[in-house]
Each structure stands twice: as structure tokens, then as C-alpha cells.
Amino acid sequence: xxxxxxxxxxxxxxxxxxxxxxxxxxxxxxxxxxxxxxxxxxxxxxxxxxxxxxxxxxxxxxxxxxxxxxxxxxxxxxxxxxxxxxxxxxxxxxxxxxxxxxxxxxxxxxxxxxxxxxxxxxxxxxxxxxxxxxxxxxxxxxxxxxxxxxxxxxx
Amino acid sequence: xxxxxxxxxxxxxxxxxxxxxxxxxxxxxxxxxxxxxxxxxxxxxxxxxxxxxxxxxxxxxxxxxxxxxxxxxxxxxxxxxxxxxxxxxxxxxxxxxxxxxxxxxxxxxxxxxxxxxxxxxxxxxxxxxxxxxxxxxxxxxxxxxxxxxxxxxxx
Amino acid sequence: xxxxxxxxxxxxxxxxxxxxxxxxxxxxxxxxxxxxxxxxxxxxxxxxxxxxxxxxxxxxxxxxxxxxxxxxxxxxxxxxxxxxxxxxxxxxxxxxxxxxxxxxxxxxxxxxxxxxxxxxxxxxxxxxxxxxxxxxxxxxxxxxxxxxxxxxxxx
Numbered sequence: 158x159x160x161x162x163x164x165x166x167x168x169x170x171x172x173x174x175x176x177x178x179x180x181x182x183x184x185x186x187x188x189x190x191x192x193x194x195x196x197x198x199x200x201x202x203x204x205x206x207x208x209x210x211x212x213x214x215x216x217x218x219x220x221x222x223x224x225x226x227x228x229x230x231x232x233x234x235x236x237x238x239x240x241x242x243x244x245x246x247x248x249x250x251x252x253x254x255x256x257x258x259x260x261x262x263x264x265x266x267x268x269x270x271x272x273x274x275x276x277x278x279x280x281x282x283x284x285x286x287x288x289x290x291x292x293x294x295x296x297x298x299x300x301x302x303x304x305x306x307x308x309x310x311x312x
Numbered sequence: 313x314x315x316x317x318x319x320x321x322x323x324x325x326x327x328x329x330x331x332x333x334x335x336x337x338x339x340x341x342x343x344x345x346x347x348x349x350x351x352x353x354x355x356x357x358x359x360x361x362x363x364x365x366x367x368x369x370x371x372x373x374x375x376x377x378x379x380x381x382x383x384x385x386x387x388x389x390x391x392x393x394x395x396x397x398x399x400x401x402x403x404x405x406x407x408x409x410x411x412x413x414x415x416x417x418x419x420x421x422x423x424x425x426x427x428x429x430x431x432x433x434x435x436x437x438x439x440x441x442x443x444x445x446x447x448x449x450x451x452x453x454x455x456x457x458x459x460x461x462x463x464x465x466x467x
Numbered sequence: 468x469x470x471x472x473x474x475x476x477x478x479x480x481x482x483x484x485x486x487x488x489x490x491x492x493x494x495x496x497x498x499x500x501x502x503x504x505x506x507x508x509x510x511x512x513x514x515x516x517x518x519x520x521x522x523x524x525x526x527x528x529x530x531x532x533x534x535x536x537x538x539x540x541x542x543x544x545x546x547x548x549x550x551x552x553x554x555x556x557x558x559x560x561x562x563x564x565x566x567x568x569x570x571x572x573x574x575x576x577x578x579x580x581x582x583x584x585x586x587x588x589x590x591x592x593x594x595x596x597x598x599x600x601x602x603x604x605x606x607x608x609x610x611x612x613x614x615x616x617x618x619x620x621x622x
Contacts, residue, residue, distance in 0.1 A: 174404040178460045181397040185453065188393060188446075202386060205436050231512060237393060238498060238547060242491040244400045245554045249484040281515050291498075298495065305488045311481035326621040329559040333615045336552040340608065343548060343601075357541060360591050392548060399555045 169260040173251035176264035177244060180271055184240055187233035187275070194226045232278040235291070236271065242298050243267055250301040253308060263297050270294035324415040328406035331419035332399060335426055339395055342388035342430070349381050387433040390446070391426065397453050398422055405456040408463060418452050425449035479570040483561035486574035487554060490581055494550055497543035497585070504536050542588040545601070546581065552608050553577055560611040563618060573607050580604035 194200075200223040201207040207219035247267075251260060274290035276282070349355070355378040356362040362374035402422075406415060429445035431437070504510075510533040511517040517529035557577075561570060584600035586592070 174408070174460065177400050178404060178457050181400050182454070182457050182461075184393075185397050185450065185457075188450065203383070203433075203436065205439050205442070208438060228513070233393065234389075234544075237396060238494075238543065241396060241547060241551060241554070242495050244396075245487050245491045248403075248558075249488060253484075278513075281513065283518060284515050287515075295495065295498065299492070302488050302492050302495075305484065306492075311478065311485045323621065329563075329615065330621045332555050333559060333612050336555045337609070337612050337616075339548075340552050340605065340612075343605065358538070358588075358591065360594050360597075363593065388548065389544075392551060396551060399551070403558075 167252075168257050169251045169255055172257070172261050172264055173247050176268050177247065180240055180243070180268050183272060183275065184233070184236045187229065187236060190279075191226065191229045191233060194223075194229050198223055198225060200226050228281070229279065232275055235278070236275070239271065239291070239294055239298070242302075243294070246298055246301045246305065250305055253305060255304065263301055267294050267297040270297065322407075323412050324406045324410055327412070327416050327419055328402050331423050332402065335395055335398070335423050338427060338430065339388070339391045342384065342391060345434075346381065346384045346388060349378075349384050353378055353380060355381050383436070384434065387430055390433070391430070394426065394446070394449055394453070397457075398449070401453055401456045401460065405460055408460060410459065418456055422449050422452040425452065477561075478567050479561045479565055482567070482571050482574055483557050486578050487557065490550055490553070490578050493582060493585065494543070494546045497539065497546060500589075501536065501539045501543060504533075504539050508533055508535060510536050538591070539589065542585055545588070546585070549581065549601070549604055549608070552612075553604070556608055556611045556615065560615055563615060565614065573611055577604050577607040580607065 195202075195206075199207070199210060199219050200221055201219050204217070204220060207217075210219055247264065250263075270290045270293040274287060274294065277287040277290055281287070350357075350361075354362070354365060354374050355376055356374050359372070359375060362372075365374055402419065405418075425445045425448035429442060429449065432442040432445055436442070505512075505516075509517070509520060509529050510531055511529050514527070514530060517527075520529055557574065560573075580600045580603040584597060584604065587597040587600055591597070
């Protein structure tokens with residue numbers, strides 16, 4: 158287990174691990190938010206989910222879509238679309254020997270931007286709050302990708 | 313290549329690699345399931361996909377949504393939403409030097425819960441089968457995140 | 468930081484890092500494509516997004532769905548569904564000590580197939596262009612998973 162102890166001694170990787178765990182936990186919270194929203198508003202996508210609220214035709218009226226639920230789902234999907242590149246590129250970036258304070262700055266801005274994005278999406282705050290949060294997070298990931306692609310490429 | 317041989321000698325990481333490959337292969341199966349479902353039921357989302365089934369107006373009738381196809385797609389998206397955090401948090405967890413049997417227990421329960429979730433979603437089994445499968449997998453990922461966040465955080 | 472220097476000296480891992488960064492950057496481009504498509508066609512999902520185009524009832528007419536926007540979103544989701552397994556399985560595969568030229572061949576074919584898939588989806592090219600691109604990328608990931616699962620499994 159020598160190699161791994163050394164990996165975990167790399168500070169940029171440790172920082173990446175911490176911020177990645179935080180932002181993934183935040184993303185998981187969106188699943189609970191969707192479930193909560195579906196239950197309190199009685200809006201379901203599957204017949205078996207609303208079986209407890211009534212029988213037959215009475216239950217079918219809960220099979221509908223709802224603005225609020227769709228909003229949470231869009232926020233969740235947007236998270237997924239942005240956190241997956243961050244995880245992949247951030248992992249490789251943190252292993253590529255970046256300057257520690259630069260790396261931490263990248264991770265902090267990304268996590269902050271995504272949390273603000275969720276707040277702006279769910280409140281909802283007027284635009285361009287959400288758009289700005291999106292582009293800040295997007296820019297951070299691109300900046301890490303740029304650093305990787307202009308570094309030692311191996312194609 | 314010394315460093316990597318050492319990484320691959322880490323048993324918790326090896327176990328993570330095995331279970332992650334299994335659950336990702338299962339998730340990839342959902343793509344085939346959607347394609348199969350679309351072809352057997354002739355339900356398509358793109359005009360070019362049903363060009364082989366007829367010309368002009370005749371083909372357009374296949375551009376529709378279908379309960380069964382939407383169910384497979386929801387199961388796929390739910391997989392994606394849950395397996396992405398598992399991959400990220402599980403990778404970092406397996407590198408953080410966990411107790412081997414505890415780590416394997418986490419991975420086994422997660423993989424079992426997600427396979428059961430797919431079965432419960434596609435059959436479909438009555439609730440709370442699917443909800444329980446979801447929350448078991450969710451709990452496993454949270455438990456690994458908790459272990460990471462209460463361990464050596466580097467913010 | 469000894470362990471990491473060694474990780475970054477592993478050529479298969481370096482190659483994976485390069486190709487993963489390229490394909491993730493391509494996937495991020497889909498977000499911009501969706502945003503561009505929404506703005507030029509004035510098709511929005513959230514009331515706050517079209518507040519700038521008019522007030523009250525006048526703005527609501529932009530809350531609609533559009534074939535073109537939905538096409539970009541489907542291409543994006545398909546990317547996500549296929550690139551996530553590639554990232555997970557490819558990372559573990561590149562760490563499992565594969566033959567270097569075989570590994571690079573896998574990564575190159577996958578990246579090429581996914582780029583062709585996006586072109587085929589957005590143009591759109593007639594089938595089976597998109598289906599072939601999909602199955603080539605799918606096959607590459609399965610081939611890496613097969614290699615992992617028939618190698619040293621640790622369950």
C-alpha cells in the first residue's frame with residue numbers, strides 16, 4: 158500500500174477529493190429534493206408510485222407533470238452535465254502536478270458556483286444569476302482542461 | 313510504472329475497480345434496453361430513425377412517446393444520477409485507506425441495491441421495492457462520503 | 468509527491484488523461500450548443516429566462532419545446548450516458564497495465580466514434596450513421612470492461 162499512501166500525500170489530490178465529495182453530496186441532495194417535491198405535491202411519473210393515494214382512476218390523476226418538479230429535475234440534470242466533466246478533468250488536473258493554491262482556487266470557485274447555481278435555479282432568482290453561476294463553473298472546468306491539453310499531451 | 317503496480321496492489325482499490333466495472337456494465341445495458349424497446353414498439357424520437365418504416369407522413373406516426381420506453385429512460389437516468397456519485401466518492405473512499413471488509417461491504421450492497429432497483433423499475437414491482445432499493449444505494453454512497461468528510465479534509 | 472510522479476509516468480494513464488479531457492471538452496460544448504440554440508430560437512424552459520424578451524403573457528409564449536433544442540439535449544444526454552462508463556472503465560483499464568498501443572487504439576476509436584455520433588445527431592445524417600457511431604463507442608467500452616472483468620477480479 159506504499160503507492161497509495163503517497164497518492165494521499167499529494168495535497169492537490171487531497172484538496173480535489175474534499176471538494177469533489179462536497180459537490181457530489183450536494184448533487185445527491187437533488188434526488189431527495191425531487192422525491193420530496195413529488196410527495197408533497199403528489200406528482201408522480203409511475204403508476205406504482207401513487208398506488209398508495211387511491212385505487213384505479215383515482216390514482217391516475219397523480220400521473221402528471223408539475224412545473225416545480227420539472228424545475229428540480231432540470232437543475233439536477235444540469236448538475237450532472239457539469240459535475241461529470243469537473244470530476245474527470247479535475248481528477249486528471251489534480252494528478253498533473255498543478256500549483257497547489259491555483260488548484261484549490263479552481264476547486265473552490267467551482268463548488269461555490271454550482272451551489273449558487275442550485276440556489277438560483279430553485280428559488281428562482283432572476284437572470285442572469287443562474288447563467289453567471291453556470292458560466293463561472295464552466296469556465297473553471299475549461300481552464301483546467303486547457304492546462305491539461307497545453308501540458309504534456311499523449312495522443 | 314512502479315507507482316501503478318503499487319496502486320493495483322491496494323486491495324480496496326482493486327475491489328472498487330471490480331464492482332465499478334460491474335455496475336457500469338449494468339448501466340450500459342440500459343442503453344441497449346432502450347434501443348430494443350424503441351425498435352420492438354416502433355417508438356422513435358428522431359425522424360431519421362423511423363425512415364426505414366415508411367415514407368413521409370407514414371413514418372411520422374412513429375414519432376411518439378411510449379410509457380414503456382419512458383420507464384426504461386427514467387431507470388437509466390436514475391442510474392446515472394446515482395452511479396456518478398458512487399464512482400467519484402467510491403474512488404476517493406477506496407484510496408483513503410478504508411478497512412477492507414467494510415469497503416467491500418459498501419460496494420456489494422451498492423451494486424446489489426442498484427441491480428434490484430433496475431429490476432423493481434422495469435418489472436415494475438409495487439412500491440416500496442424501488443424506493444427501498446434507491447435509499448439503500450443512496451445510504452451507501454452517503455456513508456462513504458461521511459467517512460471521507462470526517463476524515464482528513466483538505467479545504 | 469513521489470507516488471504521483473510515478474502515476475504520471477505511466478503512459479497508458481497519460482494517454483487516457485489526454486483522450487478523456489478531449490471527449491469531456493466536446494461534451495461540455497453541448498451545453499453551449501443548447502444555450503445557443505435556445506437563444507437564437509427563443510425557446511426556453513424557465514419563465515425567468517425569457518423575462519428579457521417581454522413582460523407577462525408576452526413572455527410566456529417563449530416557454531415551449533422545440534425539435535431542434537430537444538435534439539441537442541438528446542445528443543447531450545446520450546453523450547453523458549456513454550462517456551460516464553468510458554471514464555470509469557477507461558480509468559481502471561488504463562491503470563490495469565494494458566498493452567500501450569491496444570489502449571491508445573481503444574481511446575482513439577472511442578473519441579472518434581463519439582465525435583462522429585454528435586455530428587450524425589446534429590446534422591442529422593441518415594441512419595445507420597448515428598447507430599453505428601453509438602455501437603462502435605459502446606463496443607470499445609465493453610471491450611475494456613471485458614478485459615477488466617476477465618483479469619484480476621476482486622469481489
